Amino acid sequence: MSEPLCEFVTDYDAWTEIDDLEAVCERAIQIAASRMTERRPGTAVILFTGDETVEVLNGQYRARPRPTNVLSFPAPEREGYPGDIALAYQTCVAEAGAAGIALRDRAAHLALHGFLHLNGYTHDEDAAAEAMEALETAVLAELGIADPYLIPERQ
DSSP states (O other): OOOOSEEEEEOSGGGGGSTTHHHHHHHHHHHHHHHOSOOOOSOEEEEEEOHHHHHHHHHHHHSOOSOOSEEEEEOOGGGSSOEEEEEEHHHHHHHHHHHTOOHHHHHHHHHHHHHHHHTTOOOSSHHHHHHHHHHHHHHHHHTTOOOTTTOOOOO
16 A cells, blocks of 8 residues: 555644545545656655744745744655655635635645645746646546635735
8 A cells, every 4th residue: 555645643632624625625636647758756845833833934944034824844854764744734715715715625725735835836936826726726626526726816
């Protein structure tokens, strides 16, 4: 049996109230991995946490001491796994509400987004961003999740 693509850790209890959260995130990552030509081996760790924890991590590792929706931390090659991803509950709730989408769908997109970053995808340049967004959109469509880049934010 092959190694799982992701492992989930939850330290913010509100995440546990979302039906099928881990299953949908895992399925998104499985679909993406099946479409990638190269992928780092091993199991990525996805932490479902709160804004406070993400704020600390963002300050410590990115010198931006504020919450954000998702952080990804690629592991050094010698570690043998892709790295870690952290999702901030309150920020994700606010974004899902502003976009009028389910929190589970927002979390699946962000877990997928983080996983792609762990595997070398970026959105620093237009062509790279287009490739990353196209893969995200295709994967989410397969799960019945709307294109997150076409959803206007509600004011």
